[in-house]
Amino acid sequence: MHLVIIGGSDTGISAALRARELDREIDITVLVGDAYPNFSICGVPFYLSGEIERWQALAHRTQNDIESLGIELRLNTRATAIHAAEHALSLQNRESQESRIRYDRLIVATGARPIRPPLPGVDSPRVFFLHSMEDSFRLETFLTSAKPRSAVIIGAGYIGVEMADALTRRQIQVTLVEQAATVLPTVHEELGEMLQDHMHSHGVRVRTRARVTALEDGEDGIFVHGEPDWHVETDLVLVAVGVSPDTALARAAGIAAGIRGAIRVDRYMRTSLPDVWAAGDCVETYHRLLGSNTYLPLGTTAHKQGRIAGENAVGGRRAFEGSLGTQVVKVFDWAIGRTGLTEAEARHAGFYPLKASVTDWDHKVYYPGATPMTVALIGDRSTGRLLGGQIVGHWQGQVAKRLDILATTLHHQATVESLNDLDLSYTPPLRSPWDPVQQAAQKWLKVLS
Numbered sequence: 049m050h051l052v053i054i055g056g057s058d059t060g061i062s063a064a065l066r067a068r069e070l071d072r073e074i075d076i077t078v079l080v081g082d083a084y085p086n087f088s089i090c091g092v093p094f095y096l097s098g099e100i101e102r103w104q105a106l107a108h109r110t111q112n113d114i115e116s117l118g119i120e121l122r123l124n125t126r127a128t129a130i131h132a133a134e135h136a137l138s139l140q141n142r143e144s145q146e147s148r149i150r151y152d153r154l155i156v157a158t159g160a161r162p163i164r165p166p167l168p169g170v171d172s173p174r175v176f177f178l179h180s181m182e183d184s185f186r187l188e189t190f191l192t193s194a195k196p197r198s199a200v201i202i203g204a205g206y207i208g209v210e211m212a213d214a215l216t217r218r219q220i221q222v223t224l225v226e227q228a229a230t231v232l233p234t235v236h237e238e239l240g241e242m243l244q245d246h247m248h249s250h251g252v253r254v255r256t257r258a259r260v261t262a263l264e265d266g267e268d269g270i271f272v273h274g275e276p277d278w279h280v281e282t283d284l285v286l287v288a289v290g291v292s293p294d295t296a297l298a299r300a301a302g303i304a305a306g307i308r309g310a311i312r313v314d315r316y317m318r319t320s321l322p323d324v325w326a327a328g329d330c331v332e333t334y335h336r337l338l339g340s341n342t343y344l345p346l347g348t349t350a351h352k353q354g355r356i357a358g359e360n361a362v363g364g365r366r367a368f369e370g371s372l373g374t375q376v377v378k379v380f381d382w383a384i385g386r387t388g389l390t391e392a393e394a395r396h397a398g399f400y401p402l403k404a405s406v407t408d409w410d411h412k413v414y415y416p417g418a419t420p421m422t423v424a425l426i427g428d429r430s431t432g433r434l435l436g437g438q439i440v441g442h443w444q445g446q447v448a449k450r451l452d453i454l455a456t457t458l459h460h461q462a463t464v465e466s467l468n469d470l471d472l473s474y475t476p477p478l479r480s481p482w483d484p485v486q487q488a489a490q491k492w493l494k495v496l497s
């Protein structure tokens with residue numbers, strides 16, 4: 049049996065590893081569109097900031113690690129067509145040589161591409177996007193050769209805010225432009241405003257409720273024009289306005305697509321074609337709280353779904369348990385993250401959300417190094433069920449692990465009140481007898497009553 053996987057990033061390699069773990073006999077071939085199999089693109093901002101010196105360190109595993117498991121990696125090789133009836137693929141390598149490969153089982157893990165807004169001037173050599181290792185080399189080359197002193201980042205989602213931090217560390221004056229009311233619009237406005245102030249204190253100029261309308265090359269820089277009535281000249285522009293699923297190949301083969309053009313899959317990661325699975329940033333994702341599919345491209349989900357597709361492609365029957373949209377980001381001294389639904393999303397989904405928040409110390413304040421942390425919880429008024437949570441605090445204050453307590457509670461569909469019953473660890477240098485997430489739960493119950 050021959051398992052072929054299209055795409056050699058988080059999803060594709062997770063699938064290959066799981067398939068190999070379960071079946072030592074089958075042939076596994078991964079088509080890697082570039083020369084960088086299994087690189088952690090989530091780490092790219094930290095390479096560009098200079099915090100990680102060698103890009104090679106971003107490899108989750110080396111090529112050798114993977115090949116030593118009997119997984120064939122075909123680098124710089126792209127699938128150009130899926131011939132479903134013949135169970136075959138057309139391939140093209142970097143030298144434009146064409147070939148064909150047969151498969152018995154196929155996993156599509158083609159990921160996503162950065163959205164390219166239709167702005168005049170977007171093709172300028174001073175405009176950058178960030179999704180692949182090659183994108184990061186292009187930006188790094190510009191940073192070292194042109195030595196830009198200023199940058200405009202369009203989009204203040206998690207990549208935009210991470211890159212504002214990264215470029216500031218390289219002594220570049222950053223202006224961050226966001227059309228929503230605050231940076232990181234996926235969290236509640238109060239937390240977004242707190243992050244905005246923090247970024248401002250580190251020298252980032254933040255422009256919210258602003259829309260870029262055109263880019264225009266100048267003699268020594270690039271002009272950014274925006275609304276309402278806003279113009280600035282800068283040395284480089286980074287566009288980080290989100291991604292869209294890369295599904296042209298799958299759709300041309302007749303594989304059904306759904307939300308935002310992402311491949312439609314069931315909980316077993318099966319597509320509409322026999323013997324073809326798909327996973328990661330190119331597919332719709334089952335949302336555990338909504339009980340329906342959405343599009344939520346994230347690295348953690350990509351790893352999980354890839355593992356499930358790999359297992360099922362070799363005869364397993366594992367279902368994807370669903371995403372909660374859990375994500376966290378480090379920006380300068382802070383970490384900020386969310387899991388589950390925001391208040392507005394919960395209302396939209398038909399819940400009766402109630403929000404409460406507290407600010408307290410990450411550990412007992414008498415022990416040196418305590419830092420404040422804000423926890424916001426969203427629970428359902430009628431059932432008491434936890435629906436979501438958001439946390440902002442010092443990046444070494446265990447924000448991520450506290451979010452994970454909330455994510456675990458959400459996974460088990462437990463109530464806000466049940467957070468108080470959790471037997472969490474405590475020692476003064478690390479925690480308080482009542483953790484901030486439990487204090488937030490108590491506050492939520494008080495507001496409810």
Ligand SMILES: Cc1cc2nc3c(=O)[nH]c(=O)nc-3n(C[C@H](O)[C@H](O)[C@H](O)COP(=O)(O)OP(=O)(O)OC[C@H]3O[C@@H](n4cnc5c(N)ncnc54)[C@H](O)[C@@H]3O)c2cc1C
Pocket residue numbers: 054055056057058059060079080081082089090091092093125126127128157158159160161178179180207294297327328329330345346347348349350375376
């Ligand atoms: C800068 C940045 C920071 C991020 N940080 C985080 C984070 O902190 N936390 C988090 O959870 N997520 C993060 N993400 C998102 C995360 O990286 C993605 O969700 C994850 O990489 C998706 O993996 P994937 O394998 O599905 O897709 P991709 O990583 O997009 O990989 C798809 C691969 O398929 C290849 N391919 C496409 N078409 C073909 C073809 N026809 N033939 C052969 N190969 C093909 C592409 O070349 C690509 O290598 C970040 C993303 C970026 C860009």
